[in-house]
Amino acid sequence: MRRMGGADAFMLAMETPRAYMHTFKVAIIDPSTDPQGWCFEKFHRDFEQRAHLVPFLRWKYADAPLGLNHPLWLEDEDFNLDYHVRRVALPQPADHKALCEFMGSVYAYQLDRSRPLWKCWVVEGVEGGKVALVTMLHHAYVDGAGASYGLEQLYRDTPGCTPEHVPPWQARPTPSWLKQLWLALRDWPALVLGGLPKVISGLRQKKALERQYAEQGKPPHPAPSMMQQTPINRVLSYGRTFVCDSMPFADFKAISKGLGVTINDVFLCCAAGALRQMFLDGHYDPDDSPLIAATPFAGKRPEGMEGLGNFVTMDYCWLHTDIADPLERLHAGHKAANEMKEHLKKSVEMNADFSAVMKIMPPWAVKAFSWWLREKKQGSLSLFGNVALSNVPGPRKPLYWDNYKLANWFSTGQIIDGTCINMTMWSYCDFVNLCILADKKVLPDGWKLFGYFKRELETLVSLTPQHTEQEKLAS
Template identity: 25%
Template structure:
């Protein structure tokens, strides 16, 4: 049995029917010229023929005898690809609306813990000839950056490449040299030592952040209609924007691309809440994940920090909102990036720890939210990518929602576009698709504000 990290174990322990804790992605593909009606079926068959399965895709949770908590990973040596890789067809008329309805249902279903924690669904029947692949994997196994890495490895940059690879295929070795793995007791000792050393360093970091860096801290956020207990059903929405539009605003304002993305989301959330007579006087606060992974880290596991960002939704002027967001992200990321990775993760747990309290029944109503919404920008691909010769024209991340956090906004880049994936509690976030319209309006307002 391979021991889990504390973060990975927490993702499994906190999961329930109302809180599925997997992450996913909906990818749209345009078949190559001349592809016949059997193209999607043949692509699905090619996936099933990828029988060499990487260790990450063989893992399933395991516990000590008599214990209910999962503390380690066991290896499944007989993975049933027919179960994990499925083919579906959309009902007529085969619009994107039907695709998102199917995605919403698939994204709400829990993964089977008696099997490796992943699924891939090949979906045909879109009336414009495109097809989709929806994939999901438990957050205990991957974070957003490692999920995108797996996607990049499975797709080709050459549309004529016929060497088919699946996401679960082992990646080529980066180095012929192999390092001996530490034994189980050594790994356990190292894990306990690192966890034991976090408490005093975390207290020092909190004091430094409060007194010197003015870090945005939890429990300073207003309660909104988004910060309620969630049900088990989900609604997904997705849309792409031209990357050049966002870059032009970035260059004109002298801020980062992620600052503009956050400002887009701030304007959209302000308008959406105002439509529902639910806009608070105090500004919303977003939790923004920050990758702590480096190029030498293996794919898998969770190496993510987080900062809290003031979205300035109390301000009417989009330029003023952008200025506040830029300053908030600059100051808060400065604290995180100056720390060793272990301490950066410790500080992130300090900021996000209050969100875990919401898994305790009833606490959502009596404790203030640590933040209002999660907005995550995961680096994507810069050039076109192909699956069996079909070009990927959209890649929409689908993340998770929790009690007290009924809406999640995650995006990534695909060649020349930014692809937004929104996931909301079906009961608590009505008319989720309207947020997409507000995102477009918010971007137009930013363009005018910077003189474009």
């Protein structure tokens, strides 16, 4: 039994029948590295032997009695791996686009809250003889950094490794309602009284800092209340569009080194350029003002919690869809990202960042806020800004599930009312993998936006000094 943290509880409380708060973790397996080839039954046995390495796979949640505290994680006494791991065959033409279409369709369903909040579709028949492990995992369990750690627990950096010891597992009995009530009351003072004064003081300091910025003539830090209304900001429908593909990591490194920016700056620039072109296609003028992008940041994880819980915080930066020139946009984004990092650092020091506030927010307050955003603001205001952007560094060396090589890895977050597009970038080995998750009514064709992103990347590569010099030598 474990009490959820504030950010964990936030992920549950923000969920609605249309705003799903689960994530995708997609592993592309290459069975050709195993002399015996692919065998589902063998994979299933291996999964059973590895489940203890990621304890939350057997956890279901329980609301605190009377909503007096954050929910609990309890071990599922009826845990059944067969319910969570499902075998399917990819429909023809069984190419990568067909896989993405399958993933978009299964994403658009809520997970059953009476069971552990995850499912894994073992998708056979993927092009090239590969197998896709499409795992839908609720964000309440873990953030991106924790998921990366969990990935490295299930997989190994050398082939043929299996768990040396598989401990017997027996679910601990679920505590009675009265005991859960007592635990909620016992933990309440530490939760609220311990954190509330610090957060109130921090928010006051933050407000004073904003006034100081204004007096010094500095531009205001972006916030959701400053969102401009665009065609991509509305109340969610039920459908989802999901696309993902790989790009060479070498291109990002060449731009970073050649133009003096970070990998994340390149990501922001390409995302802004892609969205700008999408706006122009829809006859929407992007030149009035930049968008506001919400970006998560990994926080400090307590010892023993490397693969558990959400210790992520969040801040906002200007996304310069209003700048046509790619180099100018890149350097404006670099400046905006640095300002965001400085603002976040001060917010964390003041105990006034997103994570600190979520620690003391009761679930009923989060649900009420979510209802207000959906019913009263109608998508004109969102905690995730105009667009959600995330960049997570993944493993740089290939991983293996027994003898099966992990050929590639994709991951995405979620969208909420008002923020209908999420672009998540996750690196693996020599690839940079981009996932685009969107409301289907806002973005029926995700490949067009992905193509615009790749075009922006190619443009930046062509502007690096090294590429320019190569062109001169070639001519």
